[in-house]
Amino acid sequence: MTPHDPPSPVQPRPGPPRVWLPRRVWITAAAAEQPHTAEIVRRCEAAGVTEIETLSGNRLTGLSGGSEREVYARAKSTLAVVVAPPSALKPQPIPPSADWRIDLARGCPAHCQYCYLAGSLTGPPVTRLYANLDDVLAGIGTHAGRGTVTSASADRAHEGTTFELSCYTDPLGLEHLSGALALAISRVGAGAYGAEASLRFTTKYDGVGALLDLDHARRTRVRFSVNAAPVARRFEGGTAAVSARLAALASMARAGYPVGLTLAPVMPVVDWREAYGQLLDDVATALDGVAGLDLTAEIITHRFTPGSKEVLLGWYPQTRLEMDEERRTPKRSKFGGVKFVYDKTTMAEMRSWFTAELDRRLPNARLLYWT
Incomplete structure (x- = not known):
């Protein structure tokens, strides 16, 4: 559906990890009173951020003005350190990934033209890092032993009660500024919230160095979101x-972490079988020889809503991402919302291919779900 260059093998890349450096950091008055904020400030200063401001109140102003693209650019270069509201402190069900959702932050520093958050978060897309970390993580203790996805699943019961950390953010993309991920992994690894709890997060970043030596007790599964070369x-x-x-996936697996692939969003681009086949082969090469490998896979096809399409076209007016309702099938939720997915024939063809090729090229991978 989208022309691209021929797929080429992906080789592990040497060099420093990709990190995000915000132009400015705003700290709300309430966040300034939180103990963890001092650590965030220390990390931001160490990373080279020079514009760090403590606000007199708790509102974020000054992001609007100009075109939608200008607002987007201003917001995406801003990190706001805030206090998570009460609504964010109560874990929410998050099937089919995990039992519950825990939010370390809200917003993402990446610029994916199919952004999953478009249309689901209101206002300018500023990244908000939660300073009241103890309050946020407390939900793990109150909800461990409960849930309906892994807690009640015969196939996944060994994972315990699972808590997804990447529903509304990419926590690894912010870890060099927050330290929240390492703290959560260490506490869960030490059993601070009970033996039932385990963490999950997915990422498009590679800065795993600070996580490799943590005592994680194999209670955190890190999944790397990957895609075929023409899409990525x-x-x-x-x-x-x-x-x-x-390369980061392999490093985490060698450090004893359970790992995973989030193949998303899968798109039937031109020569998609060759492109995704190359990706699966690259994964197999990266993980070759890893002892005790525990590998899962989650496959998510591309979809969009009328609201997300409108937002994405405002952010990326020149995008070549296919979002043509006439070429899609509407799928309605029980709450009356609609999203546009690929037609039944395309979905069946892709599902059949991915299921077979995943089993052939990565026989140790467990497919958790396809959607």
């Missing part, structure tokens, strides 16, 4: 190269 090159701005993600 064209639509995943501001992220680590897929080769770097695969």
Whole structure:
């Protein structure tokens, strides 16, 4: 559906990890009173951020004005350190990934033209990092032992009660500024919230160095979101190269972490079988020889809503991402919302291919779900 260059093998990429450096950091008055904020400030200063301001109140102003694209650019270069509201402190069900959702932040520093958050978050897309970290993580303790996805699944019961950390953010993309991910992994690894709890997060970044030596007790599964070369090159701005993600995947697996692939969003681009076949082969090469490998896969096809399409076209007016309702099938939720997915024939063809090729090229991978 989208022309592209012929797929080429992805080789592990040497060099420093891809990190995001905001132009400015705003700290709300309430966040300034939180103990963890001092650590965030220390990390931001160490990373080279020079514009760090403590606000007199708790509202974020000054982001609007100009075109939608200008607002987008201003917001995406801003990190706001805020206090998570009460609504964000109560874990929410998040099937089919995990039992519950825990939010360390809200917003993402990447520039993916298919952004999953478009249309689901209101206002300018500023990244908000939560300073009241103890309050946020407390939900793990109150909800461990409960849930309906892994807690009640015969196939996934060994994972315990799972808590997804990447529903509304990419926590690894912010870790060099927050330290929240390492703290959560260490606490869960030490059993601070009970033996039932385990964490999950997915990422498009590769800065895993600070996580490799943590005592994680195999209670955190890190999944790397990867895509075929023509999709990743064209639509995943501001992220680590897929080769770097695969190198990080291998490093985490060798450090004893359970790992995973989030193949998303899968698109039937021109020669998609060859492109995705190359991706699966690259994964197999990266993980070759890893002892005790625990690998899962989650496959998510591309979809959009009328609201997300409108937002994305405002952010990326020149995008070549296919979002043509006439070429899609509407799928309605029980709440009356609609999203546009690929037609039944395309979905069946892709599902059949991915299921077979995943089993053939990565026989140790467990497919958790296809959607």
